[in-house]
Amino acid sequence: MQSQRIVVVGAGFAGLETVKRLEKVLRAEMGRGEVEVVLVAPNDYMLYLPLLPQVASGVITAQAVTVPLPRAVKRAHRLPGTVVGVDLASKSCVVRKISGEVVDLPYDRLVLAPGSVTRQFDIPGxxxxxxxxxxxxxxxxxxxxxxxxxxxxxxxxxxxxxxxxxxxxxxxxxxxxxxxxxxxxxxxxxxxxxxxxxxxxxxxxxxxxxxxxxxxxxxxxxxxxxxxxxxxxxxxxxxxxxxxxxxxxxxxxxxxxxxxxxxxxxxxGVTSSPLVKNLDVDLNRGRVQVGADLELPGYPGVFALGDCAAVPDLTQDDKEAICPPTAQHASRMARTAADNVVASLQGRALTQYSHHDLxxxxxxxxxxxxxxxxxxxxxxxxxxxxxxxxxxxxxxxxxxxxxxxxxxxxxxxxxxxxxxIGFLSDRKATVDEFEGTQSYLSAEEIRARAS
The missing domain is CATH 3.50.50.100 (FAD/NAD(P)-binding domain)
Structure with a gap:
C-alpha cells in the first residue's frame, strides 16, 4: 500500500489530542511506514489556555501551562511552522516555517485545528x-x-x-x-x-x-x-x-x-483563524461549516474541529445549534476526528460527534x-x-x-x-502583532501559487 500522509494543523487541545489518538490507533501502520502523521505548529508546546490569566497575574509561571510536544508526541513528525494557506483542490498546505522559509506540504488526509484569534471590531484606536x-x-x-x-x-x-x-x-x-x-x-x-x-x-x-x-x-x-x-x-x-x-x-x-x-x-470574544476564512468554503458564524462527522462537505478526507469549526450540536433540540468553542469540546472532538481519519483510510463509515457539556x-x-x-x-x-x-x-x-x-x-x-521580565519591552504590543493574523495567504494568493 502506498504511504498515506495525514497532516494535522495546530497543536492546541484539538490538534494535540488528535495526534495522540492517531498515534495510538495507527501504531502498527506508522511503525511499518504505511502512514505518516505530520503535526504543523509554530511552537513546541501546547498551551493550556484556561490558566493564562493566572500566568498574567503571577500565580503560576509560563512554563507551568505548557505541555511540551516532544514529550506528548511520540511517533508523529513535527514541522515547526504555521500553515498559512491550504489548496483544497490540489490537496496541499502552504507552510511558513519558523525560519521564514515557505514550503508546500501535500497531504492525503487533512485535520484542520488552527484554533482562533482575538475578535476585533472597527473601533477607532x-x-x-x-x-x-x-x-x-x-x-x-x-x-x-x-x-x-x-x-x-x-x-x-x-x-x-x-x-x-x-x-x-x-x-x-x-x-x-x-x-x-x-x-x-x-x-x-x-x-x-x-x-x-x-x-x-x-x-x-x-x-x-x-x-x-x-x-x-x-x-x-x-x-x-x-x-x-x-x-x-x-x-x-x-x-x-x-x-x-x-x-x-x-x-x-x-x-x-x-x-x-x-x-x-x-x-x-474570539473568531476563527484566518486560515479557514481563506479556504473559499461555507462559513457559519465565522467558522468553517462541517458535518457532525467533522468532515468538510465536498472534500472527503478533510476534517475540521475545535474553535475554527462550526460543528452541529446533536445534544440540542435546535437543529441550527453548533458546539461552543471551548476546550472541553475541542479535546473530545479530537477522538472523533482521529477515528474518522482512520475510518476514511480503511473505507469504513464515519461516526458523528456528540457530547453533553459538563x-x-x-x-x-x-x-x-x-x-x-x-x-x-x-x-x-x-x-x-x-x-x-x-x-x-x-x-x-x-x-x-x-x-x-x-x-x-x-x-x-x-x-x-x-x-x-522585560524581554518583550521593545516589541509592538498590538493584538495583530502578537497573534500573527496578517501572515496568512488569501484565497487568490493560494490559487496563484498553485498555477
Missing part, C-alpha cells in the same frame, strides 16, 4: 492600543505592562498621569475577561505594598461588556454572585456598555464615560470561584476545589499537573515577587 490575552507572549507582556504602570505612577509627580496609569480597563465579560480582571486586580492589590507613594484607592479596575449579564453561560444566579463578588472587591462593572474610542491615554465608552487610562485589555468553572483568584459542573451551582471554596480539580484533570501530562500544583502551593505560601 482599538487596533493600535488594545492588549490581547490569547497566547503566552500576550500574558507575559500584560503582566510586565501592568507592573510597569504601577512603577511609573509611583515615580511620577503629575497627578493626572498617576491617576491614568492606575486605571485598568478589561473589555469582555465572558470567561476570559472576567478571570483576567479578577486575577490582575488581586495582583495590583498585592503589589501596592511595593509602591508607598500610591494610595490603594488610586488603583481601579473596570470590566466592560455589551451584554446585560456577566458570564451568561453560568446562569443568572451564579453570574450575579460573581458580579457581586467582584464589585465588593472594588472592580467596577459596566454592563450593556460598549467602547466608542481608544487612545493611548483614555477610553471612551458608549454611555459617554471617559476613563483616563493607559491599559485596555481586549477579551471580547459545565463551566471560573477561578476568581484566591479562594474565590464560581462553578456550574453537572448542573450543580457552587461558589467559594467548594467551587475553587472543583475548578482547580478540573484543570488538573484536563492537563495532558502528569509532570505538567505536578508543576501547576507546585506553583499554586508556592504562591499560596510565598506570594509574588512582582518582577517584570
Amino acid at each position: 482599538l487596533e493600535e492600543n488594545a492588549l490581547g490575552m490569547k497566547n503566552l507572549a500576550q500574558a507575559a507582556y500584560l503582566r510586565d505592562h501592568v507592573l510597569s504602570q504601577l512603577e511609573l505612577a509611583n515615580a511620577s509627580t503629575d497627578d493626572e498621569e498617576r491617576a491614568a496609569r492606575c486605571r485598568f480597563v478589561v473589555v469582555g465579560g465572558g470567561y476570559a475577561g472576567t478571570e483576567t480582571a479578577a486575577q490582575l486586580q488581586l495582583l495590583t492589590e498585592a503589589a501596592l505594598k511595593r509602591f508607598p507613594r500610591l494610595d490603594p484607592g488610586m488603583v481601579r479596575w473596570t470590566l466592560v461588556d455589551i451584554a446585560p449579564r456577566l458570564m451568561p453561560e453560568l446562569g443568572k444566579k451564579l453570574g450575579e454572585q460573581a458580579l457581586d463578588l467582584l464589585r465588593r472587591r472594588g472592580v467596577e462593572i459596566k454592563l450593556e456598555t460598549g467602547v466608542e474610542e481608544v487612545t493611548p491615554d483614555r477610553v471612551t465608552l458608549s454611555d459617554g464615560t471617559v476613563i483616563p487610562c493607559r491599559t485596555l485589555v481586549w477579551t471580547a 459545565g463551566l468553572v471560573v477561578d476568581l483568584g484566591g479562594s474565590q470561584a464560581v462553578a456550574h459542573p453537572l448542573n450543580l451551582k457552587l461558589k467559594g471554596m467548594p467551587a475553587q476545589a472543583v475548578t482547580r480539580g478540573y484543570h488538573l484533570f484536563a492537563l495532558p501530562l502528569m509532570r505538567t499537573r505536578a508543576r501547576v500544583v507546585a506553583n499554586w502551593i508556592l504562591h499560596l505560601f510565598g506570594g509574588d515577587d512582582f518582577i517584570r
Whole structure:
C-alpha cells in the first residue's frame, strides 16, 4: 500500500489530542511506514489556555501551562511552522516555517485545528492600543505592562498621569475577561505594598461588556454572585456598555464615560483563524461549516474541529445549534476526528460527534470561584476545589499537573515577587502583532501559487 500522509494543523487541545489518538490507533501502520502523521505548529508546546490569566497575574509561571510536544508526541513528525494557506483542490498546505522559509506540504488526509484569534471590531484606536490575552507572549507582556504602570505612577509627580496609569480597563465579560480582571486586580492589590507613594484607592479596575449579564453561560444566579463578588472587591462593572474610542491615554465608552487610562485589555470574544476564512468554503458564524462527522462537505478526507469549526450540536433540540468553542469540546472532538481519519483510510463509515457539556468553572483568584459542573451551582471554596480539580484533570501530562500544583502551593505560601521580565519591552504590543493574523495567504494568493 502506498504511504498515506495525514497532516494535522495546530497543536492546541484539538490538534494535540488528535495526534495522540492517531498515534495510538495507527501504531502498527506508522511503525511499518504505511502512514505518516505530520503535526504543523509554530511552537513546541501546547498551551493550556484556561490558566493564562493566572500566568498574567503571577500565580503560576509560563512554563507551568505548557505541555511540551516532544514529550506528548511520540511517533508523529513535527514541522515547526504555521500553515498559512491550504489548496483544497490540489490537496496541499502552504507552510511558513519558523525560519521564514515557505514550503508546500501535500497531504492525503487533512485535520484542520488552527484554533482562533482575538475578535476585533472597527473601533477607532482599538487596533493600535488594545492588549490581547490569547497566547503566552500576550500574558507575559500584560503582566510586565501592568507592573510597569504601577512603577511609573509611583515615580511620577503629575497627578493626572498617576491617576491614568492606575486605571485598568478589561473589555469582555465572558470567561476570559472576567478571570483576567479578577486575577490582575488581586495582583495590583498585592503589589501596592511595593509602591508607598500610591494610595490603594488610586488603583481601579473596570470590566466592560455589551451584554446585560456577566458570564451568561453560568446562569443568572451564579453570574450575579460573581458580579457581586467582584464589585465588593472594588472592580467596577459596566454592563450593556460598549467602547466608542481608544487612545493611548483614555477610553471612551458608549454611555459617554471617559476613563483616563493607559491599559485596555481586549477579551471580547474570539473568531476563527484566518486560515479557514481563506479556504473559499461555507462559513457559519465565522467558522468553517462541517458535518457532525467533522468532515468538510465536498472534500472527503478533510476534517475540521475545535474553535475554527462550526460543528452541529446533536445534544440540542435546535437543529441550527453548533458546539461552543471551548476546550472541553475541542479535546473530545479530537477522538472523533482521529477515528474518522482512520475510518476514511480503511473505507469504513464515519461516526458523528456528540457530547453533553459538563459545565463551566471560573477561578476568581484566591479562594474565590464560581462553578456550574453537572448542573450543580457552587461558589467559594467548594467551587475553587472543583475548578482547580478540573484543570488538573484536563492537563495532558502528569509532570505538567505536578508543576501547576507546585506553583499554586508556592504562591499560596510565598506570594509574588512582582518582577517584570522585560524581554518583550521593545516589541509592538498590538493584538495583530502578537497573534500573527496578517501572515496568512488569501484565497487568490493560494490559487496563484498553485498555477
